[in-house]
Amino acid sequence: MNSNLQCEELKDSGITNVPGFKAAGVYCGVKKNGKDLAIIYSESDTAAAAVFTKNLVKAAPVILCQKYFQNPVRAVVINSGNANACMGEQGLKDAFEMGEFTAGSLDLKPEQVLVCSTGVIGMPLPMDKIRDGVSKAAATLSSSRSAGIDAATAILTTDTVTKEAVYRCQTDRGPFHLAGISKGSGMICPNMATMLAFMVTDVRIDRHYLQELFLDAVDASFNLITVDGDTSTNDTALIMANGFAEGIEITPHSPYLDQFKKALNLLCRDLARKVVEDGEGITKVITLTVRGASELKGARTLAMSVLNSPLVKTAFYGEDANWGRILAALGYAGVDFNPDLVDIYIGSLQVASKGGGLNFSEEKAKAILQKRDIDVLVELNCGSAEATAWGTDMSHEYVTINSDYRS
């Protein structure tokens, strides 16, 4: 940890470590096995900020969230196992009913409850089961550690581990917290490639300003991860601030602004990276940095172009230092740069210089590529902008899992 930040990551902690937030996760039968419905609840009104899938095809709950997230949100209800996507009028009706039923169970107004779904596309939401699950979850809301774990578990689809992160920042007025959970199927989800992330904090902050800071943090984290380049119909990242940390308000002139921004960025990066890291079928996690770009947006586009290339991904799977594919993927990204200035490093080993290959040691390359975590650096030598993005290899297992039948 950076000591200037005066923030520390708390291990074995979750969203219920943030004062004023409760959670629950239960089984109600939408999935065949395992918890499949979660509620995250705030004891007071929150300022919420959110980003949603840019896919033109939006699932019904996304439409509900877009309508309500600027309200003083009090709760989010999430089911896994069914995405409630591509279901037309019935889908919208079901999403709103799910929200209303949750509001009724928690004595809230319907417009204070957000709804998220993840799972199979094109199947009707089993509303009887959902109502049953909401009742159970509402009755078991708690600020205990296990309630946080239950919620982190209930939002998963075929993820293999829960994804939680918590930061506590010390100030002269006491601590404030930022915490979150995420789910993402990595390469492992046939119809359930949705990325969901829910974050909570106890600072006080205006929702417009929170939205501004959140967008920046999401652009540098969740928007820079890729498994297969497919954008889901349900992707949602949400943060709620309840103001329970007395006297700590985040404004453009707050003494705590830098701490908050850094912790928010770390939280988003942690939760995003955990999505990439979790995936049966993935054998490598690639951390790719594009340096020396003329502007940030271009650096990000170039990084994502490389990490989305099937030829690059299969080369990493084969532990092949195939820098030519990296250069080619940079070249078709639609961003202007000079190929004759590009240097490429795999781990600490330089493999290309000024756009051409070097006589590097294949043995050293192999030793680096055999590891699970691989750093790649692309130095464009044409500016000072820099971006880091996270991706994976593409394995046989990816094809196996994604060619499985829907059921």
Next chain:
Amino acid sequence: MNSNLQCEELKDSGITNVPGFKAAGVYCGVKKNGKDLAIIYSESDTAAAAVFTKNLVKAAPVILCQKYFQNPVRAVVINSGNANACMGEQGLKDAFEMGEFTAGSLDLKPEQVLVCSTGVIGMPLPMDKIRDGVSKAAATLSSSRSAGIDAATAILTTDTVTKEAVYRCQTDRGPFHLAGISKGSGMICPNMATMLAFMVTDVRIDRHYLQELFLDAVDASFNLITVDGDTSTNDTALIMANGFAEGIEITPHSPYLDQFKKALNLLCRDLARKVVEDGEGITKVITLTVRGASELKGARTLAMSVLNSPLVKTAFYGEDANWGRILAALGYAGVDFNPDLVDIYIGSLQVASKGGGLNFSEEKAKAILQKRDIDVLVELNCGSAEATAWGTDMSHEYVTINSDYRS
């Protein structure tokens, strides 16, 4: 064949069936096995038109072609096994020397000779072998059928079959011809994903007008095929017109214009589709039509977005009628349409209506999806533009081949 077109496809024919063109294909050792150097030669000056890779990283021979293709081109020399890409100054020097040596062998000016290379990236071109091959090829140029096959063979990398197509059009002044060869590795080429296509015709045509017609034909064919969405550093499509068909000149007011355009479009589609069809590891060829779009460009972008989606491609590999993935891939294409109006058909079976799934027969779907050739129709119901594109599934074999070590 459409009888109005008065053009027929000639079977078992190639580029040497077009009067005034000769060809040769020889082995010179750039590849381990098999013919690896071809020359296509015109007995007189030609009007040439060409399109090149849009990749910012362009191989040296592409840079040479861009410099010379507007000249009265007389010959193209092509080697396979080495792409002469990412080789800096040395690469450019080698490409120009390869052209000059060919010009010398054929008694032409260097600026009348185009050079193409395809194969591994980042390795120096073995110039001794190239010179040897050029000498052999120049000495064996012929208009025989076997010379045409030799050239079609020598441009291949790991393609499994040669790709040739010939059209003969009857007119009141006798016939004219359009013929071509192409190579493309489909899913099968680690470092050699280059698409090359060489076409010849005996009509007379101004090169600017030929370029205009050629761009239209390429946009509707080579630019609408995809295997993995990776754009090579060497992609080139070229056409040369030598005017040997006396009295047949193609102008905007020529009585033969429609025939020529239709035959050119058929030729490009044939050669492009043959690239998609050839590929170890491919188990399906998908012909996707997007209908009812508000404009042509959008229809094409939508079609390519679906065919480039790894989730769609693996679903086809798994013979799964996963229309939700198709709808999702349409949604993130960046083209405006109304998801609630979309109908989707797999073969003759409608699987989605107005953006939602139908209760279709999984048995019927399976029967359609078990075939190698699968037609998919997306009806957007928001306009009259239409585009057809061609793609493939993504198989275990794709991963195996592309994760192989470079050597």
